[in-house]
Amino acid sequence: MTNTPTLYIGLMSGTSLDGVDGVLADFANGAIHTLAAAFAPFPPELRAELMALQAASPNELEREALAANGLALAYAECVRALLPSAAGPVAAVAVHGQTIRHRPELGFTRQTNNPSLLAELSGIDVIADFRSRDIAAGGQGAPLVPAFHEAAFGKPGTARVVVNIGGIGNISVLHGDGRVTGFDTGPGNVLIDLWIARHKGQPYDEDGAWAASGTVDAALLEILLDEPYFRQPAPKSTGRDLFHEQWLDAKLAQCPGVAPADVQATLTRLTALTIARAIQDEGVRPDAVYVCGGGAYNATLLRDIGAALGGVKVESTAALGVAPNRVEALAFAWLGWRFATRQPGNLPAVTGARGLRILGALYPA
Template identity: 75%
Template structure:
């Protein structure tokens, strides 16, 4: 009798469009999830520009998306190559998220670009991709999908923990003491901060929030930003660059007095923190701790703003305190979804996404 491998590779490229985060994970029979290796492959500037352009409709976009999908597959394959030396045996499957270029669940679709068939050819390993579409087909938002994994990895009976993922977009997973899980996309994570510093300083992101810390947040501008109707909608809900983009920010800035650029950055940092804190307070009364993952966990100014917005009696730490580096959590989540695919078990949480029921997520591209 052949023993099936418990090794999976998870690959994630998020709303920040910076590159591919990859992990090699072992899903053991005892339920433990062990990370055996991690890697990051940055997207080159031309691919980043192509992906940014695909966030909105344009000329010949079907061909441009297909070509970008081939490039993404190549970047994913390069990440796999970095991870394979840490494998103690064959990898059963690669979980490939792809790059979200449109997210319109209200219209019945979500689009994560990658040529999964090409990735299977390049690696010689089964590839499971297109994780979000089945949940959308079942009437769900298709996002966030990470709360089910957060519950498996970080949940603790008798404690109410909140896991906050701050990538380009922010989302929360509320892991209730009694076992119930809720969550949704809270709004912008790093997407507006990254766009603003790129415009004014030519940088990809605000390292440690240093530029934001040099400015002074404007409560007047913050009020204008928080008036966005999305923040008042109750979950299930999800969002992305389809709503929160630089044109949206420019429209909001036009409604407010002019500010120094650093003050705008400080205000955008506070917007992310306050919108997350309000979402958490709306979901849970007694919180034992808040754990942050994603790139936002490395932004000191943002972490301080979040702690202040939540109140001084709430512990705010990164997921490193729970044994998982913040930049590995999302890739691990999709490796877990591939593991669930092979178990023929659901990967979504209808209470989170709004789907009509439990669904097995993903589509298989055999090696």
């Protein structure tokens, strides 16, 4: 009898466009065990091109293909960094790809990628394109992490919320009775990052320190909150298609003269409030809120979420044994394992799809 490999690599590069998070995980005997993690930052030219491809631009067919090749190199580098930690064969690399358009209302989402090149470079089976099938079944194709959040962090009889704060924010409400709901709440770090990049040339607001130095501007906050997406009922998902620089600049134009640090404080509060209100609208009073994604390293953001929830415990997923910057890559490793074992990965209650679907496509080694 041969042993089926249970080691999977998950690769996630999200809307923050900071680089590739990778984990090597072992799913033997139904457990979820992280063996190693790695991060491969995007070369600046690749990041700039992936940013440019977020919106319609000239010759984008060819430019997308070339960016996908560059992306595959970054993915392969991340795989190479993880392989020394694998004691046996790796069953597959599960790779999210880089979202450059997300238009479920038009029937498509595009995670650019070259999985064939990654299979060629790594010599390992590659599973890619996790979102398209859910959209084909009438869903949003997002968020896909709630099923994993339940498997990894759910506790029967206890209501928990897992919040992923990447470029975009999303919540998974683990009701404790087997039900899981969730959706994208709106901007996570995307506006916070672009504002500090514009004013200070830094990629992000380390620990939320700049936001903490400012004061929330109530008038600007109201203007920012006046966005139909926040009032839209679930299922819903979003991305840079909506929350981009022009969106922010149009809002700021309605409220001129706010000092840059105060804008930063207000953008941080916007992320916190939209997350907190999304949780409250789900009608649960969670035992605790666990934050993952890079936003978990922003103390101002966590403080603001806790305050908006009236003192509910807010902590990072490290409290549940998984470092916040590993959760999403681990989720895709797990989705790869689900694909390989022919188990569904979506939750129709979350995405709005017509039913459970097996997500992904295989590119054999």
